[in-house]
Amino acid sequence: MRWQMRAFVLAVSAAVPIAQACAQPNANDDGQWTMPAHDYASTRFSRLDQINRDNVGRLKLSFTFSTGIVKGHEAAPLVVGSTMYIVTPYPNYIYALDLSQDGAPLKWKYDPKVAAAAQGVACCDVVNRGAFYSNGKLFFNTLDNQTIAVDAATGAEVWRTKLDDINKGATMTMAPLVADGKVLVGSSGGEMGVRGWLAALDEGSGKIAWRAYSTGPDKDVLIGPSFKPFYATDRGTDLGVKTWPPEAWKIGGGNVWGWISYDPDLKLVYYGTGNPGPWNPDQRPGDNKWTTGIFARDVTTGQARWYYQFSPHDLFDHDGINEQILITMKINGKPRKVLLRAERNGFFYVMDRVTGQVIAADPYGNLNAALGVDLKTGRLIPNPDKETKQGKVVRGICPASPGMKDWNPMAFSPRTGLVYIPHLNLCMDYGAMEANYIAGTPYVGADVKMYAGPGGNRGVFTAWDPGARKARWEIKEDLPLWSGALVTAGDVVFYGTMDGWFKALDAVSGKLLWQFKAGSGIIGQPISYRAPDGKQHIAVLAGVGGWAGAVVAGGLDPRDPTAALGFAAATQDLPGKTTGGGMLYDFVLP
């Protein structure tokens, strides 16, 4: 106990500013939006500045488009040339809208014919987080574990590759990332005991180039001689087996259902791994590598370069799949290539993306599940009072299972040097119980009830200064924040709320400048693009759902607080505030 406290002090007392300025992200902005994160560095920063702090208040609806689906719409629309592409939740239709015509009429629609049964193994609504455009093709994943490439011009299928089996509980919900001629895709299914993986498919043929599992022996994880983790605990052979009870790694989770970033200079991809399975930690003693951590991999060979574990022996379903923003920061006077990560476990990490060293890790919200991060060993220091135990309900754990921030991505503006984090303020009661593995059924082993954290608000929108290592301002949102953020060169930040408000804030002060009420709650990712008419547009998909909105999208009964893995308790009022229904909203200055 004493050493833990000392380490905590060590971690916090180091909270002095580490950077003065931040360098520009590495993207040339031509007004298109070809990938959900806007660029390989995942900034979600648009350099368009027609819409700015002064005129955003006059933003008007330009056109709308209904997807006809009532599930959660988490995807970012893409804009390539004069076409906008929308990928919907199951049944994973692709809609291409012609932006060159008035009202953006439908150009084509692609139906991948997804197996309906896949809905039964999708843990948290049947969402899809977006497609990726590269070299005339659109790449996306289907719920039934296929990666599909379609011709962006015609909507004709080019190839499809089946990557996993729904009978094992696997699904795919993440947005692919194409880099170096490879389509990188990963699995979902951390609640079903699916052994997670990241696969690289050949961009042209769809053939699997390599696949790196998140658990198991080194050869499965693609750990070889080039693997040089920064911290000693990540060194050793076959840790993906040794840090698990026998056989458990085969059903151990670590799914790659979140975001991938890419550094073309280092030729490294960065991505996080999800929670270990089952949730009940008593069934999997050990650090459970390589779950709930971040990998840097050589994009060509898939060989791991380094790894860091955010939550060793994760207790709370704190997946490590959140996005990482790649920037260069001046630290102690020297520019360093870093990655920024608002982690689910409640800490905002600044890491050296060359070596995997944690430079800073600071709580960015209400947190009591951990006492700090020991910067010497890199290890999270759990709070013994909040440790879960099978057969016991542990109360008041903050953050809750969706973490301080879930998958919904933040944005970084090089102009303000701030990171804009849409996140949660939820705490939970957690009752671990024995989970029984039956392939294709949930492998969770926990009853959870979530509720608003201190302050009573369930969502927070924080502007975080990574240099100063503290929040510049924050906006309290009543409902959980489940949408992505967008920031533009006009110094305007956009995000949506679950009751359907689409908001624009002053990126510097956080002042609310404009808002629009959509037909359904917003959990999608806003984008900004230059239309063929030369004007800057803002677009976002509305359509409530996802884990947070499952109460509405799944028609659940909120009288059971443990419904939707406990999220229902925190969103019991949601059915009274919004209804489902996917709709694209596009805005422009008049």
Add this chain to the structure above:
Amino acid sequence: MTRARLSAVCVGLSTSGCAGVQSIAPSAGAHTSAFNSLFVVFLVVCGFFYLLVIGFLGAAILRRRRQGEDGVPALFRVWVGLVSLSLVGLALASWLTDRAMASYGDKGPPVRIRLTANQWWWDVEYLGANPSEAVRTANEVHLPIGRPTLIELQSNDVIHSFWVPNLAGKQDLIPGRTEDIALLPRKIGVFRGQCAEFCGAQHAHMALTVVVEPEAQFRSWWRQQQAEAPAPRTPEQLAGMTYVTTRECATCHAIAGTTASASVAPDLTHIASRKTIAAGTLPMSRGGLYAWIADPQGVKPGAHMPYIGLEARQLDAVVAYLETLK
């Protein structure tokens, strides 16, 4: 038939008959030795007092018709003093023995076991230096002689009690708590433990086999238990494996090396290496397996193993496969 079946259980445990495999008297552990010494002390003291009382009573009866309290008040004071002193002595002896017993866990590097009780079987997990060395089995515990074993005790449902009389006294397993007990075996042999707290319908059939063996033998047992299940060799065994890993069996049982990974029933990876079936209800044998799988509710009514109604061919195949799981 039942008689034959059950004497077979006992033969499964010991070649020289069963008497004493679950008994306090043939001591096989440090705790039972201490128990025996203390018991003798109590027996002697209590026996002495009993003889005193009976003697006095007999004298009183025989003395009939004689009157007077001559000497009785003095005798009374002696009696009370004697009783009190002996009780102090016994309490002290008991306390010292208890202290001694508490220290047995410190005698050498311990084997660590996590024992989880369920209605009505024992889930056994050997904890290795790192989690991947753990060994999971059920209803059978192997212990190296002369080395302490630390057992973590948990319960998944109701209160049970861990009791291997030849080795040590009881410790309850209480839901929501983790208790522990240390054993220090000092005699090689096969012993039987049994749940000692009433735990529902099949409380009577919740036994635990305890094998005390030399360190080397224990090591090789551990290694063998760590291995995955052997692959089937005959078509019949293969059919059995297919059934076990894809049908009803796989929703509850696990077999390492196959896709069956469920954990609400005993691990079957090395079931054929164990001495009994269904927590000491049947001997491990072809016949035992047939009896148990064909009609578990006839053998152990109320147990959670359901009646499945296998066809004869399926039953043959399943038994053939399970028999290979050494």
Add this chain to the structure above:
Amino acid sequence: MAVALVLLSACDREAREVRGKPLPETAVAAQTSQLFPAGGTAGPIDPRAKMYEGNAYHIAEGGRLYRQMNCVGCHANGGGGMGPALMDDQWRYGGRMDQIVASIDQGRPNGMPSWRGKLTPTQMWQLAAYVRTLSANVAKDVAPSRSDTMSATYPPTLAKPKPPTDSDPAAVKGPAR
């Protein structure tokens, strides 16, 4: 007298039929549609329904299986999640005992797995009986009040029954007894 009567009605409620009653080869014949061209109903309810639904032991066994077979992972404690809620009055494929058994046995196209060959028929009936306690549609005197886990929903011993609304008219309305 009244006391004795109450107690008398309880005989089969308490029996512990450990083997269950095996299904005949035909399994359950329950129909799940509510449309019957030229009229009709889903037919009489399978007589085994009452036996399982009116028996506390079977319901308790169903409750154990509901957790052990991971039903709880999708349907939570009745509120739903990956699967639909089971504590309300909406039943896509019918809320009758035999219809629930049919859903467990056959699976349903939008993600409900088929448990045929994974669970025994007796276990399916027990599960169905427990599922009906989630909407308080079994007799109060056989329902459990809580389990030894996190408290979630109002105890079925007290909750108001939610009879299935969109099942066919022949469906059981209200408590079985």
Add this chain to the structure above:
Amino acid sequence: MIARDGPELQGAELHDRLTRTWSRKPGLIGWLSTVDHKEVGRRYIVTAFVFFVLAGVLALIMRTQLARPESGLITADRYNQIFTMHGSTMMFLFAVPVMDAVAIYLIPLMVGARNIAFPRLHAFSYYMYLGGGLMLWIAFALNIGPDIGWFAYTPLSGPEYDPGKRADMWAQMITFTEVAALAVSASIIGTIFKQRAPGMRLDRMPLFVWAMLVVSFMVIFAMPAIALASGFLISDRLVGTQFFNPAEGGDPILWQHMFWFFGHPEVYIIFLPATGFVSQITETFSGRSVFGYPYMVLALVATGLLAFGLWVHHMFATGLPRMGYAFYTAASMTVAIPSGVQIFCWIATIWSGRPRFGVPMLYVIGFIITFVIGGLSGVMVASVPLDLQMHDTYFVVAHFHYVLIGGAVFPLLGVVTYWFPKITGRMMSERLGRWAFGIVFASFHLTFMPMHWTGLMGMPRRVYTYPAGMGWDALNFVSTIGAFGIAIAVILFLVNVFTSYWKGELAGPNPWGGTSLEWATTSPPPPYNFAHVPVVESRTPLWDADGGPLPVMTGLRVDERETLLTTLIDAEPDVREASAEPSIWPLLAAIATSILFVGSVFTPWAVVWGAIPVAIALTAWFWPKRSREPGEEPVIA
């Protein structure tokens, strides 16, 4: 017209007037309305023995099942119900009530009172006791018998692991018997404290009266713990409270603490009255007052106090701190000191008396021989290291049967023989009585002595069967034979009771030559107990009177029910107090309460709606009938 007893009102006329005043109405309603402690006591005793026989039959079934290994006579489910019913019935429906029952009959007689204090309350108590017993046994007959052990450990008895209403029936039976026992205890304490004959100072009370005084206080302190615990259990099972749910912050060990905080004193609640029996019999049959009276009283009080400090020795295997265990070991052993004192005093009484060996005295001797073994094995199980092996084995079964049968049932059988002439007016057959004693004594040891070995050889309790060849077979078979021997002895005893009831030799007021006040009135006593209130000047009033009349006090009214209250310590006449008339309302209140209790097994609303009839019945019960004339003083003669 006010009439009082006194020199001018004597003999037959006094008898007539008192009989008119104190008799109940004839007919069924009158029978159900009675508040006469002798009638209620008789019913109580008979009912308790009926439950004794029923539970004994269950014991025979269990012993038959266990006679050989892997017997298929009864199923596990049925066996578990049977052993639970055996334990629960013996403890809650026989052992405690029968002691209360004997006390109800005899305490007012022994202290020279006209009736028990709070007569309607004790009638109510009987009906509640009967209601609880009927509920449990009807439930058992309907396969709703509890199958959780008489100790009903949570979570096995909780809502998840014991479906249906089986545990509820058990828990509610507790509530019934708690109400009954608390009501009787209030009556007994009231009688002993305020209705003693003038001059019967505390230090002149018969030892049985002392024992019941201590026991009644123990009941009042111990029973609320179990009533609360069973209330918790029912609300966990019915409305989903979390008292015993470890996940939600409840604790199954809480149940054990509450249960044994009651459960251990419970053993002494059964045993202490039996020591009173032994003292009474020993005194009479030794022809001298008990040796060391003050020590005996101190031993009773000390046992009563110590009994509340021992409960953890039932929980040595639960993993509480070791130092705490050491304390409870010491406390448990300490209780052997007062027991040792009592044993010594009884033997010393025989030693220094002029003993006669009638059947009651044989039971006393059997008691000493048997109980001391149970007491000494109790010293063994008080030791933590020994208990951890013996706990929940047949050794413990042997131990507590030695204590409870040897320590309570033997004295009870003796005391039934001893007081039978007082209650019925006829003597029991000495010959049959000796046979019954011999058989029960031998069979008892045949049954339970081998269990010490079965336990040490590793046989756990509460198993419905056991494997062959464990070395337990022969011992179990012997135990079963013994059990049937006990059954034969009990049948002989009952035959003796029945034949003697009709054909027994007529007994005078004092057939044994006893010295306590119950022998001062006729056998059976008249409805008013004593024509005049006796006055006591020593511990041995009848021996002092040496066959002559006792000094008496007169002046109580004979035209209405009046009783004399005396001061608490010195028993000096204090006030005259009206004694309640017979009433049907205690019965109706008991029925209303029973409906509430049974109903609340099924719905919590029964507590709300069931309270209305209870309130009505209680209101009618306590409705003031008439006031006494003011300004009257007791007349002391």
